[in-house]
Amino acid sequence: MAVARGLGYEHVVTIGFSLGAAVTLRQAAIGDNRPDAAVAVSSPARWYSRETAPMRRVHWLLEQPHGRLVARMIGVRLDGAWAVVPASPVEVVAGIDVPLLIVGFAGDPYFTPSHARALVAAAGGRAQLWEEPGDGHGESGAHPALARRIARWAVATASGPVRPAEEARRERGTSDRAPEEQDGTLKAREPAGAKRRPSDAAPGDGPGEARSTVEGLNPGAVPGRRFGGRMRRLVIALLVLVGLFVAVDYGAAALAESAVSRQMREQIGLVDDPSVRINGFPFLVQAISGEYSSVDVDATRIRVGELQELTVRAQLREVDAPLPMLLGSGPKSLTVREVEGTVRIPASDVERLVPGIEKLRIENVDDYAVEQAVDDGADKSLRTIDPENAVRLVGTATLLGEESEVAVIAMLQLVDGQAQIVPVDVRLGGNDADPLPAAVQQTLQQRFTLRIDPGSLPLAATPTKLRAAAGAIEISGYADELTLGDSAVSATG
Numbered sequence: 001m002a003v004a005r006g007l008g009y010e011h012v013v014t015i016g017f018s019l020g021a022a023v024t025l026r027q028a029a030i031g032d033n034r035p036d037a038a039v040a041v042s043s044p045a046r047w048y049s050r051e052t053a054p055m056r057r058v059h060w061l062l063e064q065p066h067g068r069l070v071a072r073m074i075g076v077r078l079d080g081a082w083a084v085v086p087a088s089p090v091e092v093v094a095g096i097d098v099p100l101l102i103v104g105f106a107g108d109p110y111f112t113p114s115h116a117r118a119l120v121a122a123a124g125g126r127a128q129l130w131e132e133p134g135d136g137h138g139e140s141g142a143h144p145a146l147a148r149r150i151a152r153w154a155v156a157t158a159s160g161p162v163r164p165a166e167e168a169r170r171e172r173g174t175s176d177r178a179p180e181e182q183d184g185t186l187k188a189r190e191p192a193g194a195k196r197r198p199s200d201a202a203p204g205d206g207p208g209e210a211r212s213t214v215e216g217l218n219p220g221a222v223p224g225r226r227f228g229g230r231m232r233r234l235v236i237a238l239l240v241l242v243g244l245f246v247a248v249d250y251g252a253a254a255l256a257e258s259a260v261s262r263q264m265r266e267q268i269g270l271v272d273d274p275s276v277r278i279n280g281f282p283f284l285v286q287a288i289s290g291e292y293s294s295v296d297v298d299a300t301r302i303r304v305g306e307l308q309e310l311t312v313r314a315q316l317r318e319v320d321a322p323l324p325m326l327l328g329s330g331p332k333s334l335t336v337r338e339v340e341g342t343v344r345i346p347a348s349d350v351e352r353l354v355p356g357i358e359k360l361r362i363e364n365v366d367d368y369a370v371e372q373a374v375d376d377g378a379d380k381s382l383r384t385i386d387p388e389n390a391v392r393l394v395g396t397a398t399l400l401g402e403e404s405e406v407a408v409i410a411m412l413q414l415v416d417g418q419a420q421i422v423p424v425d426v427r428l429g430g431n432d433a434d435p436l437p438a439a440v441q442q443t444l445q446q447r448f449t450l451r452i453d454p455g456s457l458p459l460a461a462t463p464t465k466l467r468a469a470a471g472a473i474e475i476s477g478y479a480d481e482l483t484l485g486d487s488a489v490s491a492t493g
Contacts, residue, residue, distance in 0.1 A: 001014075001035060005033070011036045011158035012035045012036055013035055013036055013037045013038065013154040013155075013157070013158050014035040014037075014038050015038070015039040015041065016039070017041045017139045017142070018041075018044075018110070018111075018139075020138075021041055021089075021138075022040075022043050022044055022089045024039070024040050024043075025043060025089040025096065025100075025119070026086070026087070026089065028096045028098060028100070029092040029093060029096045030087075030092055030095060035098060036098060036158040037099040037100070037101070037154060038098060038100050039100075039101045040089075040101070040102050040119070041139070042104060042105065042108055042110065042111055042136075042137050043102070043111070043115065043116070043119065044088075044089065044111050044115055045089055045111075045116075045118040045119050045122075046089070046090055046115075046118075047085065049111060051311070052109060052110055052298075053277065055110055055111075056277055058110075061076070061078070062078060069239075069242065070243065089119060090118050091122075094123060094124050096127075097126070099126075099128075100123060100126060100127040101127070101128050101130065101150070102116050102119050102120050102129050102130070103116070103130045103132060103150065104117075104129070104130070104132065105131075105132050105134055105135065105136045105137060105141050106131060106132065106133050106134065106135075107135030107136075108135065108136070108137050108141070109135060109137060111137070112300055112301070114309070116131065117129065117131075117348065121347075121359055121361065130149075132146060245282075252283055252284060252323075256287065257277065257278055258276075259332070260278070260297075260334075261273040261274055261275070261276040263334065263484065264276060264297045264314070267458075267459060268299065268312065268458045270299050270312075275298045275299070276295065276297050278292055279294045279296065280292065280293050280294070290320060290321060290323060291318070291320055292318075292319040292321065294315060294317050295315070295316040295319050296314075296316075297315075297316065298311070298313050299312045299313075304453070304454055304455040307345065307349045307454060308348075308349060308352070309349055310343055310344065310349065311343070311344040311472075312341075312342070312458050313341070313343075313344070313458075314341045314342075314458040316334075316336045316339055316459075317336070317338045317340075318336070318338065319334055320334065320335040320336075321333075321334045321335070333484065334484040335482070336481075336482045337481060338479070339459045339461055339478065339480075340461065340477075340478055341459055341477055341478070342457070342474055342475070342476040343454045343455070343457060343475045343476075344469075344472045344473070345419065345452060346362075346472045347360045347361055347362045347471055349452075350362065350393070350452070350473065351395065353450055353452065354393075354395070354447060354450070355447060356397050356398070356447065357395040357406065358395060360394070361394045361395065361471065362391060362392075362468055362472055362473060363391070363392040363393075363471075364387075364392070364468050364469070365387045365390040365392050366387050367387055369392065370382055370387060370390075370409075373425055378425045378427075379424075382425055385409075385411060388467065389413075389466070390410065390411055390412060390468075391412055391421070391468040392407065392409050392410075392468075393410060393448060394407050405428065406426065406427075406428055407426070407428075408423050408425070408426050408444070408445075409424055409425040410423040410424060411424055412466045413466070414464075414465070414466040415451070417453075417456065417463045418451055418453045419451070419452040420450070420451045421448065421450040421451075421452070422449060423444070423445040423448045423449060426441045426445055426448070427441075452473070457475065457476070459479055459482060459484070460479050460482070461476075461479040462478065463475050463476070463477040464476065464478065465477065
């Protein structure tokens with residue numbers, strides 16, 4: 001930013017794509033030199049997102065030793081793990097005080113639309129959301145028409161035309177190009193005192209017109225070099241073999257995951273194939289035995305009634321499925337010792353069920369929050385609730401012509417596989433505001449009293465737990481000893 005200002009740009013708008021978008025948001029929020037506006041395309045809202053298959057593969061490269069080996073072999077440079085995890089974009093975006101544009105794609109294969117929506121919600125009304133159709137990601141999804149729209153938004157928002165750098169340089173009468181570039185060409189610099197060999201003269205310097213070299217860069221033979229060369233070739237050969245094995249293992253796993261995905265689509269009753277990950281490495285060792293330690297199945301943006309963005313997850317443990325059966329064209333049957341099924345209800349779906357409430361957030365409740373509410377005037381019976389079975393809902397409502405924040409502490413009850421929300425404390429103006437009059441509190445309690453039916457858990461799992469987690473409400477449960485096949489689920493135990 002300082003360089004751009006120094007070059008004469010009067011207005012500067014920063015734009016980032018994917019992880020670069022996260023950098024753009026952090027710089028605009030906590031950087032020393034802030035832009036006039038910022039644009040984030042396909043930005044993650046939080047770190048360590050594993051909700052899509054591509055991101056799980058990225059984390060496999062980052063976190064697994066063999067993943068890092070594969071990355072090194074294909075030329076991908078990976079740094080070490082963070083010593084201190086920096087604040088995520090969703091944690092700092094509220095500090096951006098310049099115009100902000102968040103662009104996401106409905107079918108982004110890396111970061112689902114929930115990331116863009118979470119960033120806009122956390123920005124507190126200062127961000128604009130463009131949710132574009134298609135399955136693009138980052139710059140690959142920014143087709144020319146979208147790029148022009150973003151450019152028009154940037155120019156209009158920055159309140160004035162951007163001053164070209166060349167114009168600024170002409171006014172100063174200087175050039176930013178290095179002396180070697182003044183004639184329009186780029187010439188390589190050689191170390192001071194270096195001598196060219198006659199036979200290695202540069203093109204155009206005389207007979208031979210050979211490649212330019214510097215004396216001393218090609219020393220004579222060193223004792224032991226022959227042995228060192230053989231060792232290097234051996235190491236390279238081993239790395240190639242390991243790389244080929246990993247590539248074959250990865251490809252076989254992808255084929256098996258695709259077959260399981262089609263099977264799970266029928267078993268769970270989905271419109272599209274879910275994301276499937278067969279855990280454990282190497283895959284081929286598991287495939288030979290036909291026994292897999294765990295398989296993760298994820299499906300997003302599931303619609304059930306008024307709910308439109310449910311996430312369904314099933315973790316299958318100790319799966320018996322011979323590889324020829326998985327990859328063959330005939331009927332498929334999987335035996336599973338245990339299934340853990342989960343349905344996540346996001347804040348956006350809960351908001352649709354609460355009339356007059358916008359920008360709803362779902363937060364966890366702890367003992368400190370309960371004590372603080374009682375100290376601020378809530379009924380002392382609030383101390384009897386179990387924070388594990390409670391939730392805080394925070395949103396905005398327009399009452400008597402004014403927009404106010406509504407904070408609700410509610411009990412979570414699992415009734416016939418459905419989530420029941422029962423408010424026990426309601427107040428306006430934030431969690432530390434004074435309690436409301438009884439009549440007003442009763443009206444708002446009725447508004448927030450909900451019974452949410454997200455449908456059955458995947459693979460006939462029995463619901464056993466209801467909780468608030470990671471900005472959503474989760475219903476989870478288990479099933480044991482199942483056989484999956486012919487679009488049916490049956491108990492074998």
